[in-house]
Amino acid sequence: TQLLEQSPQFLSIQEGENLTVYCNSSSVFSSLQWYRQEPGEGPVLLVTVVTGGEVKKLKRLTFQFGDARKDSSLHITAAQPGDTGLYLCGRNQGGKLIFGQGTELSVKP
Amino acid sequence: GAVVSQHPSWVICKSGTSVKIECRSLDFQATTMFWYRQFPKQSLMLMATSNEGSKATYEQGVEKDKFLINHASLTLSTLTVTSAHPEDSSFYICSATGLPSGNTIYFGEGSWLTVV
Numbered sequence: 001t002q003l004l005e006q007s008p009q010f011l012s013i014q015e016g017e018n019l020t021v022y023c024n025s026s027s028v029f030s031s032l033q034w035y036r037q038e039p040g041e042g043p044v045l046l047v048t049v050v051t052g053g054e055v056k057k058l059k060r061l062t063f064q065f066g067d068a069r070k071d072s073s074l075h076i077t078a079a080q081p082g083d084t085g086l087y088l089c090g091r092n093q094g095g096k097l098i099f100g101q102g103t104e105l106s107v108k109p
Numbered sequence: 110g111a112v113v114s115q116h117p118s119w120v121i122c123k124s125g126t127s128v129k130i131e132c133r134s135l136d137f138q139a140t141t142m143f144w145y146r147q148f149p150k151q152s153l154m155l156m157a158t159s160n161e162g163s164k165a166t167y168e169q170g171v172e173k174d175k176f177l178i179n180h181a182s183l184t185l186s187t188l189t190v191t192s193a194h195p196e197d198s199s200f201y202i203c204s205a206t207g208l209p210s211g212n213t214i215y216f217g218e219g220s221w222l223t224v225v
Binding site: 099 | 141143145153155200202
C-alpha cells in the first residue's frame with residue numbers, strides 16, 4: 001500500500017479566508033481523486049486528476065496535480081461555512097480506494 | 110443513478126455479541142464491494158475487498174475471523190462483526206463497483222456501530 005500524506009489534518013478558519021490542503025506521496029500515481037465527506041455520510045467525489053500539471057476548477061475549489069504526479073493540492077477561495085467537512089485525497093486502484101489521513105475543515109461564520 | 114444502500118444505519122449491541130451490516134446495490138450488479146472503517150475525525154481505512162462468489166481479500170491487520178464478509182450475490186455483501194467489543198465501535202461504510210457503472214464507485218450511507 002502506497003501512503004498518501006495529507007496536510008494539515010485539522011484546519012479552522014473564518015469565512016472568507018483562503019486555504020490549501022496538500023496530498024503528497026513518494027510514489028507516482030496514474031490518477032488521484034479528491035472527496036468531501038460530511039459526518040455520518042459517505043464521501044462524495046469532487047474531482048479526478050490524471051495528467052501531470054493538470055489544474056481543475058470546481059467553483060471556488062481549485063485542484064492541481066503535480067508535474068511528477070506524486071502530489072496534489074486543493075485550494076479553496078473565500079471559504080464558506082458550507083465548505084465545512086472532511087476532505088480526502090485518495091488513490092483509486094480498480095475501485096479500491098486508499099485514502100490520505102484527511103483534512104477536517106471548519107469554516108466559522 | 111445507481112444507489113448503494115446500507116442497513117442498519119446505526120446499531121447498538123452488547124459486548125460479545127455479533128452484528129451484521131448489509132450493503133446492497135439497488136440498480137446495478139456490484140461485482141466488487143469494499144468495506145471501510147472510520148473512527149471519529151479520522152480517514153476511511155479499507156478493511157477488505159469482496160468479489161461476488163469468492164472469498165474476501167482482507168487488508169493487512171484486519172482479522173478475517175472477526176470481520177466476516179460474504180458476497181453471495183451481485184447485489185448484496187454483508188459484514189458481520191463477531192464477538193464485538195467496545196473498540197469495534199466505529200462507522201462502517203461500503204462501496205461498490207460493477208456493471209454497468211464500470212469504474213464509478215458508489216458509497217453506501219454508512220452504519221454506526223456502538224458496542225456497549
